Amino acid sequence: MWAAHDVRLHHTGLKRFRHPAVGDLTLAFEALPVPTDPGLTLTAMSAEPGTSSADGLTLLASWAATLDGSRRPDGEPGNDRSPSHRP
Incomplete structure (x- = not known):
């Protein structure tokens, strides 16, 4: 059955x-x-703007930014830098 399966490489499409x-x-x-x-x-994935998928990715990204103390969500340095190193 596997030998008869016609598998093709897809370069674009949708993944759920x-x-x-x-x-x-x-x-x-x-x-x-x-x-x-x-x-x-290299595979790039994105959600259509304004969809629940885009909202979900935004939420996941905000959690990742919160967990990474080196950057705040706005891209500015986080609390890991001492005051003496700030401009």
Whole structure:
């Protein structure tokens, strides 16, 4: 059965995920081959603006920014820098 399965490589399309905290996400993807390293592919994914998927990604990104003390969500340095090193 596997031998008869016609599998094709898809370079663009939609992927659906179910994240335990934010629920269902539908993300567009594009696979980009890396010319300097044959066989290596970079895959970029994004959500359509204004969708629940975009809201879910924004929420996940805000959590990641909160967990990373080196940067605040606005991109400015976080609390890990001592006052003597601030401009």
